[in-house]
Amino acid sequence: MNQDIESIRGSASIDLIAKAKEMQDSGMDIIGLAGGEPDFDTPKAIKEKAIEQILKGNTHYAVGKGLPKLREKIAQKLEQDNSIRVSLENIIVTPGAKMAIYLAVRACISAGDEVLIPTPSWVSYTEIVRAASGIPIEVPLNPDNKYMIKKDILERYVSAKTKMIILCSPNNPTGRIINEKEIQELVDFVRNRDIVILSDEVYEKISYIDKIISPGSNKVLSERTITVNGFSKAYAMTGWRLGYLAGPSQYIDVVNKLYVHTITGTSPFIQEAAIVALDCVNDVIAMQKEYQKRKEYFINALNEINGVKAEKPQGAFYAWCKFNRNGNIVSELLEKAGVIGVPGSAYGVGFDNYIRFSFANSMVELKKAVERISSFMERD
Template sequence: MEFTLADRVSALTPSTTLAITAKAKEMKSQGIDVIGLGAGEPDFNTPEHIIKAAYDSMKEGHTKYTPSGGMATLKEAIIQKFKHDQNLTYAASEVIVTSGAKHALYTLFQVILNEGDEVIIPTPYWVSYPEQVKLAGGTPVIVEGKEENEYKITPKQLEETITSKTKAVILNTPSNPTGMLYSPQELQAIGEVCLKNEILIVSDEIYEKLVYDGNTHSSIAELSPLLKEQTIVINGVSKSHSMTGWRIGYAAGNEKIIKAMTNLASHSTSNPTTTSQYGAVAAYFGDQQPVEDMRQAFEERLTIVFDKLNNIPGFHCLKPQGAFYLFPNVSEAAKNTGYNNVDEFTKALLEEAKVAVIPGSGFGSNDNIRLSYATSLDALEEAIERMNEFVVNKSK
């Protein structure tokens, strides 16, 4: 018997990031010396006090269901975090805890989008944004964040893209994959366009704790009460506390939307993993020094490897202000080494130089590659040396 898949999944594009990471792991399992720079997760273990809190919770019998929208104690921790970091005040009814920030985004689009509703997505974008919008019946509308504007869109671009079908715009700051930050002034100007046209702002701030060179993160929701009212903030503990596998994220914003998300979650996941929630409580209420230690380590790596990467012939990279990615334009290097496009160049880097990076096409930017510096400094320097040797030899 032949089964027919639903249309909603037949059109999905597989995650480029996961595909490259899986290929690199397969090569490593065959004994091939591959350096993987594809993974989007910190290379540090979860801080010990978080692990202990989760372990203790299990020993104490906290292994049962929790409310679908998350435990009250974790919501309180999140509320206090917002108050401390952005001076934002939320009620418990305006917060939902989810199985990762990705699940928060997925659930949000499911409850706000009807067939044909449009969501404006700036490029370069995180790979799952367009696919999640399509799964909810919406239409992704792509707007190019130009390299000369640090890969950020302008208020004019946004205004020109809005139609009667526009439901929301996604902002990701600091950005995956570019590491760029929107300034408060840029956010305010974009926010004014959203207020004028009554479109929802989806603010993905998962990398907020990872900012460098004296830069600071700003949430568009903190700029005015009107913008707060029109913004759904997405965040989580995955990147800030090195808890990617724990799968705890959250959304905060309009009570009606949060309630709908909670109702949907009750029929999909029942609740975020109980043990992980106890760990997240410890993450926010406990010692924050490990967060700063990790941030400093990433900044040190960035400082050391940035110039070396830019010295590879045909590589042109803006210095990221946050997250843990480098996003160089390598179109010139691809052309000089005889490849038709960056995708082919990336494939050759993996197969010949044994360096796994993510092609920018997965992020809506065909001229770039994404490298994660969430790995050891030795591995980073070796990877850059291999890429440089590959480009130099192929260009002869």
């Protein structure tokens, strides 16, 4: 067996989602807050376009980087929303943003290369790097400094083997959004270094602040940044599996070599539906407003519980909570309160007393979860 693949750890969030579903199916009263999936239905116009295309017989290979009209639409979106200027030739449409991340990592690093991953961070980054025979280097960020990325912190972990840094903004699990000061810190850090920036921006449309800055919009960073985004979170299209990556030709051309031998192309009827999705502005705004309401309630309610501190996210739909207690908090919470979250240890070393809860759930479920967590903390 391939030792790199054999050494990969499972996904804590996916494992817990499956566990919650299994327990619910067996009749147990479980509130599942481990998932990273919108609870809204895919907007009607998107579904109708996909059905129309299927009935027309648009179900064959769509060979290439993606439908030209979709890539052109994505290029327009990147310039309008993110101030990133790329041609459609520098965009590849993939079956999900996760695959875009894997393709980028696999194509840009060689065996033994190191990849810096500021933590806490999404559970799959480290394992994708390992799958590509690379070495993930966790860079723990300081909660007391609001997890800000600073040059001096990155300097402690960089080496001659460092070839990439993976960023996520809005961040999963903290909801933190990179600011202008951090962009300048990154500029100073990568200057005179041959390091690729992989910027995961899949939660971009779920933001509670006025401005989101993409590293690829910076003149210096644009020459070395691969931007990844997708349709799952913003448009409630998790099951459709569609994402994309964009960046300079020196990276995209190499990624494409791997793409044509692994993916061939993504489903044409889904790509046609994605073109419609990019115009579903009102649907996105409606979902974002509902997330905002849930965030305000859930974060405030959790912070009223003695022994729980919930970070106020700037984006995404997660409550990153610190529990003032030791032990296996996630297991105890499931066993004694019937609430499932993802353990903080899944997002990096040093976060054992944290739990990530998703508020992409109904207000009814969130209120029940708060009641149960409160009773659990009072009782124990």
